[in-house]
Amino acid sequence: MTQLNESLKYFSEHTDDFLRQYQELVRIPSVSTDPEHKADIRAACEFLAAKLRSLGAQHVEIFPTNIHPILFAEIHAEKEGAPTVLIYGHYDVQPVNPIEEWHTPPFEARIDGDYMTARGASDMKGQVMASLAAVESVLAAGPLPVNLKFLYEGEEEIGSPSLESFISTHKELLACDVILNPDSGMLSKDQPTIVYGLRGLLYFEIRVDGPKADLHSGIFGGVVANPANVLADIIARLHNPDGSVAVPGFYDRVLPLTPAEKQRIASVQVEPETLLKLTGSPELYGEAGYTPLERTGARPTLDVNGLYSGFIGEGSKTIIPAYAKAKISCRLVPEQNPDELFELIQAYITSLTPSAVRLTIFKHSGGSAYLADDAPGIEQLAKALGDTWNKPLSYKREGGSVPVTATMLKHLGVKSLLTGFGLPDDRIHSPNEHQHLPTWKLGVQALIRFLLNFDNVH
Ligand SMILES: [Zn+2]
Incomplete structure (x- = not known):
């Protein structure tokens, strides 16, 4: 034998x-x-x-x-x-x-x-x-x-x-x-x-600080910036309406997909129905102009992984939160450099942040x-x-x-x-x-x- x-x-x-x-x-x-x-x-x-x-x-x-x-x-x-x-x-x-x-x-x-x-x-x-x-x-x-x-x-x-x-x-x-x-x-x-x-990965965290402690929203609502509102506004501006990432320079190093590459990606058979079943989402969503497999395999993305602010328990509590936090990650494609992208993102988010709050951004990890x-x-x-x-x-x-x-x-x-x-x-x-x-x-x-x-x- x-x-x-x-x-x-x-x-x-x-x-x-x-x-x-x-x-x-x-x-x-x-x-x-x-x-x-x-x-x-x-x-x-x-x-x-x-x-x-x-x-x-x-x-x-x-x-x-x-x-x-x-x-x-x-x-x-x-x-x-x-x-x-x-x-x-x-x-x-x-x-x-x-x-x-x-x-x-x-x-x-x-x-x-x-x-x-x-x-x-x-x-x-x-x-x-x-x-x-x-x-x-x-x-x-x-x-x-x-x-x-x-x-x-x-x-x-x-x-x-x-x-x-x-x-x-x-x-x-x-x-x-x-x-x-x-x-x-x-x-x-x-x-x-x-x-x-x-794809590579860049993982970072944003923190927006406002008042020194949670405030009564009846007494102070209208006189100080609400960190949760500000963070939501920042996050909303990280994407364009067509699903692409809005950070200036984000796609600068991304190589266009060649016809041969598109063909190779298309050779893998994954039906949209399979993706709907796997995810349980009501509809597929993503950057316009690319197939789902092109989007997961060959295009970069930016996603919020976690959000935290204010009162998140049962019932209601009327406050202006002292701070708001988001954990965000980007999936990267070849030629994109996680350190360089972090700087671009940091600069863009800083430019979106009003002076009525304090902003902290820090990087968790990155890989090409x-x-x-x-x-x-x-x-x-x-x-x-x-x-x-x-x-x-x-x-x-x-x-x-x-x-x-x-x-x-x-x-x-x-x-x-x-x-x-x-x-x-x-x-x-x-x-x-x-x-x-x-x-x-x-x-x-x-x-x-x-x-x-x-x-x-x-
Ligand atoms: Zn593993």
Whole structure:
């Protein structure tokens, strides 16, 4: 029997064990944004370290950072001169709120039919465990055809504040030929997908301060500016009536879509009805002159993510709030620079702000967009996905951001292979996140093939 067949057999015979380990990891509530979960984050990191040690990793090390630790591990190939594949992952998850909308407890990891439901089941503990199951299956059936390095962080969902400095100061340790980043997903369960483009992200916060405390609106209404009114007015002026962003210079660096690019984007079939069903919105909305996939994949956006001001409890209370706050993020496309855009936005918002209030704007995080249809290892991955699903591959420009890909390219000089086995209706970041398990199992098989595909080229 070939190593491929033996590896696949090992996986099918041990699928239940792998699913149990996957549940064990998912049950650790490693919410990175909540300081109360600091010990859980550590536990998730240590769970993976133990798993890597059990796979025979020669070097497993947990590096502390200012917030949550980074895990590095290395498993050597037997053969001299084998290529090195770095597998990236994150073991932290998004918060679970609103908790009352979950049908099962978010960290129970209940398996019901084809689905495992839990925060992190899809994004991305399922993908982390799929990679580790593939590595174990390959090792059980013969020698490893590649050197493997693993880089797992616990801060992805809060913008990876420690990752860049870690990568830039550990270039030797992380040196590799290929980077696999399975933090992306598939277009549908019949469309294995390689993401070759991602939008960047700029996240910032605005605060408008007026009176020193909330005021009685009967006594003071009409004599001071209301920060909530002012903030609403600022936000209203961030877009034009046609849905485009009104910040001067926002589109200056955006490259026009070529006909070839438009064609490639159109090759991915997503019906408007599917988007309506996925979102539950009464109608699609967005920048005029572009298709929905062009808007999510190749056009920048600006969106309010959170708004806060004044009295938001039950009933009524007549006040002029002391302040108003908004959290806003922009999805960026290649050539747009998050730092430069932040300055443009800051200048524009400042120009809109009356002197009757005080304005503060600060940046949370920023990352550039990314384009990689030529990442090393793409042939091995494409063949592995094709042989597993026996369906044509989809190459996709995605609306989300994976800033780590740009960071790795900058410091390690290697473009990442972005793939993954989550589906668009997995509800990542929302209540009732789940992973479609038949797709997860095919994903493990594809990753087994991916690793073994390097055997023929070296
Ligand atoms: Zn993720």
